[in-house]
Each structure stands twice: as C-alpha cells, then as structure tokens.
Amino acid sequence: xxxxxxYEVRLSGSGGQGLILAGIILARAAVLDGHNVTxxxxxxxxxxxxxxxxxxxxxxxxxxxxxAINFNCLLALTQEACDKYLFDLRDSGVLIIDTxxxxxxxxxxxxxxxxxxxxxxxxxxxxxxxxxxxxxxFLVKVTGIVSDEALETSIRESVRxxxxxxxxxxxxxxxxxxxxxxx
Amino acid sequence: xxxxxxxxxxxxxxxAVKPSAKAEVKAxxxxxxxxxxxxxxxxxxxQDRERKTVIxxxxxxxxxxxxxxxxxxxxxxxxxxxxxxxxILAEELPKRGGVYIQMEDEIASICAITGASxxxxxxxxxxxxxxxxxxxxxxxxxxxxxxxxxxxNVQRLGxxxxxxxxxxQGDIMQSRWGSHGDSPAIVLYPxxxxxxxxxxxxxxxxxxxxxxxxxxxLDEVLGHMRESVTLPDMGNVRIIKRIKPTVxxxxxxxxxxxxxxxxxxxxxxxxxxxxxTGLTHDQHGFxxxxxxxxxxxxxxxxxxxxxxxxxxxxxxxxMMDDADIAIFAAGIVARxxxxxxxxxxxxxxxxxxxxxxxxxxxxxxxxxxxxxxxDTVIVPELNQGQMINEIRRLTKDKSESDVIALQKxxxxxxxxxxxxxxxxxxx
Numbered sequence: 325x326x327x328x329x330x331y332e333v334r335l336s337g338s339g340g341q342g343l344i345l346a347g348i349i350l351a352r353a354a355v356l357d358g359h360n361v362t363x364x365x366x367x368x369x370x371x372x373x374x375x376x377x378x379x380x381x382x383x384x385x386x387x388x389x390x391x392a393i394n395f396n397c398l399l400a401l402t403q404e405a406c407d408k409y410l411f412d413l414r415d416s417g418v419l420i421i422d423t424x425x426x427x428x429x430x431x432x433x434x435x436x437x438x439x440x441x442x443x444x445x446x447x448x449x450x451x452x453x454x455x456x457x458x459x460x461x462f463l464v465k466v467t468g469i470v471s472d473e474a475l476e477t478s479i480r481e482s483v484r485x486x487x488x489x490x491x492x493x494x495x496x497x498x499x500x501x502x503x504x505x506x507x
Numbered sequence: 508x509x510x511x512x513x514x515x516x517x518x519x520x521x522x523a524v525k526p527s528a529k530a531e532v533k534a535x536x537x538x539x540x541x542x543x544x545x546x547x548x549x550x551x552x553x554q555d556r557e558r559k560t561v562i563x564x565x566x567x568x569x570x571x572x573x574x575x576x577x578x579x580x581x582x583x584x585x586x587x588x589x590x591x592x593x594x595i596l597a598e599e600l601p602k603r604g605g606v607y608i609q610m611e612d613e614i615a616s617i618c619a620i621t622g623a624s625x626x627x628x629x630x631x632x633x634x635x636x637x638x639x640x641x642x643x644x645x646x647x648x649x650x651x652x653x654x655x656x657x658x659x660n661v662q663r664l665g666x667x668x669x670x671x672x673x674x675x676q677g678d679i680m681q682s683r684w685g686s687h688g689d690s691p692a693i694v695l696y697p698x699x700x701x702x703x704x705x706x707x708x709x710x711x712x713x714x715x716x717x718x719x720x721x722x723x724x725l726d727e728v729l730g731h732m733r734e735s736v737t738l739p740d741m742g743n744v745r746i747i748k749r750i751k752p753t754v755x756x757x758x759x760x761x762x763x764x765x766x767x768x769x770x771x772x773x774x775x776x777x778x779x780x781x782x783x784t785g786l787t788h789d790q791h792g793f794x795x796x797x798x799x800x801x802x803x804x805x806x807x808x809x810x811x812x813x814x815x816x817x818x819x820x821x822x823x824x825x826m827m828d829d830a831d832i833a834i835f836a837a838g839i840v841a842r843x844x845x846x847x848x849x850x851x852x853x854x855x856x857x858x859x860x861x862x863x864x865x866x867x868x869x870x871x872x873x874x875x876x877x878x879x880x881x882d883t884v885i886v887p888e889l890n891q892g893q894m895i896n897e898i899r900r901l902t903k904d905k906s907e908s909d910v911i912a913l914q915k916x917x918x919x920x921x922x923x924x925x926x927x928x929x930x931x932x933x934x
Contacts, residue, residue, distance in 0.1 A: 388846035
C-alpha cells in the first residue's frame, strides 16, 4: 500500500489494555513494510486504569509532527476514550469500537465497526489479556495499512517467546472476525 | 572508585592482548564474550535480522549512542521519563566490561560519574527535572574541576515533581544557569530519535574534548517516542577520547594554560599527581586565594567555550533562503514548526525555520543573521518564555524585527495549526 500522505491511527482505552504495546506492534509492522513511522503515547501515572492512548503515524514521506491530530482510524476500547476522541476522526475515517465497554455512540460515523472484542476474546481464548491483539488484527485487516505477514512478524518480535502462541491465536481470531464482519 | 579503575584497566589490557595468540588462553573466557558481542550496538542491531531500518525509541537511541561513544560507567537514579536509559544500560554495560550502579539519589549519581571520570572512565547519567535540580551542585563541581561527564535530562512538565509523563521545555535556562557561580555550559537538544543517537555521541565527545559537564536535553515526547531509524554506518561515527599527558609525571599540571585551553587529562592511578577540589585552584589543582590565579581559572573556563563557538554551535536552517517569517524552535517543537511550514508554504507564505542543535552556547551569529533576513520571528516553546528572551537580547542590532511568542505549558505539544495561526497573524 502506498501512502500519499500521513495515515494517522489512534488506539485508545484505559491503562492495562495493552494499547501501547499494540501501537508498538503496528509501528514495527509498518517499518517492516518499508514505511516511515512515528509512534507516541500518552498515559497517566497509573499502571492500570486511567486513560491511555497510542498514536501511530505511517507515511512514505518525512513525518514532522509525531502525534495524531486528525485520525484516519480510531480504535476505542472504552466509553471514555470514544467520547473524548470521536470528534477528531476524519470524515471518511474508520471507527472501531469495543461494544463490551462502549455502549453509546455520540456520532454515527460512516465506517463504523462495532464488535464486543473483550467478550469475544474471553469466550474464544479464555482470557481478556489479548483483546489488544484481537482488535489490532481486526483493524489491520479492515484498513489494510500493513501486510498480514508484517503484522505476524512484528507480534512475534514484540511479545515474550512464551506468549507468542496465544498472541498468534488472537491475531487469527482478529483476522477471522474482520473477514466475517458485515456492515 | 578503585573498582572502576581496575575494571577500566582490565578492558585496556584485554584490547592490548587481543591480537597475540599466546595470551588467548588467559583471556579465553573474556575473548569469547567479546566475540559473540559485536563492538558497536548499532552494528549489533544491523547484524540482528539483517535490517538497516529499525524502530527505535528516543531513550533507546540515547543508550545506544552512549554505548557507541564508549561510555563505560553509568550511575543514576531511574526517573520517568528517562527510566529506559537506565534500564538498557543496566543490561548492556556489564556485558561490555562497563559498570552500572543504581545510586540512592541524584546527588550521589552526579558525584559518582565525576569520580569515575577522574579514574579514566567515560561516564554518563540520565535524569529528569527533579533529579536535574539535585544534580546542579555536582554539575558545578564537574565544571570547576574540568572533569568530563554527560548528564541527560529528559524534561517533564512543571516545578517539583510536576507531570512525569507530559512534555515541557522548562529546563532550558536551568541547563545554562542552574549551577551557581557563573560557569559556561554546553547543552545539546535533539529533535528526532536518530538525532538522539547522534547528539549523545557528540555530547560524550565534547565532554572529553573540552573537559566539562555536557548536558543533553530531551523532550518527554522524544524520550518515549518510537520512530523508524535508518541506522548509520559505524565507519562514519567519530569518537573522541580525552588527551593524555605526554610529559613526565613531575612536570604534569592538571590545569595546563599552555595548551590552547584544551589541557591533557591524567587519570588517578597512572602515576600523575594532582589535586581535585571544588575550591578555586591553581594549575596543579590546589586551592588558591590569589586573585590573579582565580581570574585565570575563571577565564579559562569561559575561553574554552567562547574560543570554540564554531566547533560547538550546530544549527539547522530549514527553508530560510527566501523566508519573510522565521520560526525559532528547538527539540520536538521544531517538528510542529516544520509541519506548519509545509502548510504555510502550500498557501504561498514564505516561512522558514532556524533550529539550534546546540542551545548553549547560544547561536548568536545565526540568530543575528536571521533577524536581518526576515521581518518577523515566531518563537514557539513549551515554557513561559525562555529562549525568546535570548532572541530579544540580540534584536538590539536591528530593532524593527517583530518577535512573537507562542507558549504552552499544559502538558500538550504545540500543534502545527497553532503555529500556522501565528504565521497568518504575522502577515
């Protein structure tokens, strides 16, 4: 995929949901695909709870300002994050929300994908810990911003060896959800 | 201290015996270690999976820069947002025969790196605002004793503990004037992850060359930011080591006046006798109350910086050739400025950027030229007015120039749109 301009992604939710790791994985995958990338984050002093977000900007040109301002894609895993950032989504931007936590949508965006990612992850994999990978893989499949292979390599390199297997399962689950999703 | 000394000695010995086959038995275990461990961290990254472009964090780049510059001693007290530097060096330094010590606080940290440097180590510490305040006394000691060392300060917002995970540029003046007693400073300020690596190496080089404490200022966003980095070729990276004395020990002066202000530096344990004190001292390092010797010492501290401005000052001039409006910004704010310039140029407004990579000594010559060339200067910064006063100090040469402030201290970055708005107001 060629990027004429910056492609801005914001992954948002609360601390402990693994969003910064998801941001790093997405950024690393984009580097593997040969793009320029910046990845920044903002989070509170708590290690769990509180707000947390990771921004990834992918471009084929030099990236100056490193934070996402006007997102091409927004992933919101909590109601608070969704309310806070929804209005900075571009007109044709992709919105992905986790309906396990996001119950009200203030604005009906054109490309909205709604799935209870946390519930699905708990049901399929027995633990909510990989919700970040499931939703990131879903995002990658829907938007096509990085290749599937790059994402897989990136996950393998970014998580501890002991957790590669469960994260691979999570990635495949995310891809499957995207394939089966009907708007 | 003696531990550090013996370690540094060991490493030099190891390097010396490496080529000879005889000594291989003796140094077998150590040699094996070095075989599996490539000399440079960057070379190691390139060999690892054969990649030339990698994703790297600002703090990571500082750590790798330190390793590649030959830093073999780190003493520090980990603090957000600089913690990763301590984490990485704690893992990497022991592998390379270096020393990592976690100290009880930042006062001890700066003292430890100054002491280690006097035994011949290349020493570095990393901290953030609260720790940087505690280090000021020790930084002054390193400056008056002319001991090379590097302090990395990843700035956070606010006085005291402030906001540990929010960016600000509040330490620009502190890095210059934080330590009492009117001493000059060398302070470097990168704006990208790749520059973090390059300027860390430069900071270590300058500290060794000019025998002083060099400060590397980073923005919180840059310290934590990850970016795609094309790794440099280690063949192009130049490493400077301190000049060693060539005179017999009884001729040695620790502060030699006759060497164009860059005097050789002996280490403790090499047979040279010298005294180190924070009191004003003579050429051998012993305390003095003589006014001429005190004057000489203060002049030497000043001259070694002011006589070498051209070597010390680095600036980036971006789209300044035809600019009517100039933006003067350092660090992460310069990136907002570049984005704003792209937007303004698209609308046909001629804007450029002057960015200091060395903020102290201040790039007076370049700023004077900028003030002559443009009608308006916009100074965006993440504080309540620090660099702008330096610009105003220089506007006396040409008074018509408008200097416009853009300041933000709420923990957010200045966005390109905010700078663009100022540009439009200035037309």
